[in-house]
Amino acid sequence: MTHAARDYARGSLAAMALGAALISTSAVFVKWVGIGPTASAFWRMGLASVLLLAWFVRPKVRAGWKPDARVLGLLAVAALFFAVDLWMWHRSILYVGVGLGTLLGNFQVFALAGYGAFVLGERGGWRLWVGLLLALFGLALLLAPGWEGFDARFRTGIAFGLGTAVAYAGxxxxxxxxxxxxxxxANEALLWWMCVFSAALLLAMTLAGGESLSPRGPRDWSALLAYALIAQVFGWLVIGRVMPKLPAGVLGLCLLLQPLLSYVWDALLFGTRLGPVEMLGLALSLAGIFLGLVRGQRKPAETAMDAAA
Known part of the structure; x- marks a missing residue:
């Protein structure tokens, strides 16, 4: 490999790690805002749809901004799943914490593999099954030390987190x-349509749930704007641009930064601490998710799309 090629590969790797790190902050903003979980999800998607308009100044994006009816229909269904995903994930974050809520969402790699196995007839290979067992055993270790003391709200948060994984797979x-x-x-146009559809659905869900849409001052507005810009716009666009340039195994390792860093943010910003057994559980769960991400030597693009919400 030439010096220029090595620099190019390192640049792609650094960009991918940056994208995963950006997305890892998502749950932090959900905890910081003072409005309800559905309302914050609406603002994430609504503000992102406005921010993404900046990409329409590019001739390629502007020329191909409107998909045909079939693609719009697929995007509408994708947006429905994503709206449900955010509805559950935001509640999971508030009920169980930034780190665990993000880790549970990453279990979507197994929900997606289940769809491939039972609907498409795909073979998962040994990586999938070993990864699933490791992830479940690790999750059990994370929860076991305090399970008897967890209240109904916490246990509901666990269910919402696993539901997030299923909705994100959809x-x-x-x-x-x-x-x-x-x-x-253009891919940017697809992302914009998905944001618009999701925002419309989340607006209806917010109003139906009786939540207030109004952010509570500059702190909320700053957190919501950062949430939309960093997680939904920059994070997704960086990952989408870099993912075809790296092998699946490297991408899988980079994407593990999201749940790992979420625990770092949880400890630094919210005081969450893990004991030795829980640390072992986290390590096993991350190893299992990694094996799920790289199952069957899938294409890098598919691996990178498996980043959690």
Whole structure:
């Protein structure tokens, strides 16, 4: 490999790590805002749809901004899954914490593999099954030390976190289908449509749930704007641009930064601490998720799309 090629590879690796680190901050902003969990999800998608308009100044994006009816339909279904995903994930974050809520969402790699196995007839290979067992055993170790003392709210948060994994897998299935049929439509345009559809659904869900839509002053506005810009816009666009340039194994390791860093933010900002057994559980869960991400030597693009919400 030439010096220029090595520098290019290092640059791609650094960009991928940056994208995963950006997305890892998502749950922090959810904890910081003072409005309800559905309302904060609406603002994430609503503000992101406005911010993404900046990409329409590019001729390629502007020329291919409107997909055909079939692709729009797939994006609408993907947006429905993503809205449900955020509805559950935000509650999981508030109920069980930043780190555990993010880790549970990353279990979507196994929900997606289950769809591939039972619907598409795909073989997961040994990595999938070993990864699933490791992840479940690690989760059990994370929860076992305090399970008897957890209240109903915490246990509901666990259920919401696992539900997030299933909903995010549904989003990936339909969003990838839309990408496969997008023709000349730019990926940025697909992301914009998905944000618009999701924001509309989350607006209806917020109003139906009786939550207030109004952020409580500059602190809330700053957190919501950062949430939309850092997690939804920059994080997704950086990962989407770099993911075809790196092998699946490297991408899988980079993407593990998201749940790992979420525990770092949880400890630094919210005082969450893990004991030795819980640390072992976290390590085993991350190892299992890594094996799930790289199951069957899948394409790098598919691996990178498996980043959690």
């Amino acid at each position: 989003f990936l299935i339909f969003f990838r289908a839309a990408q496969g049929q997008r023709a000349e439509v």
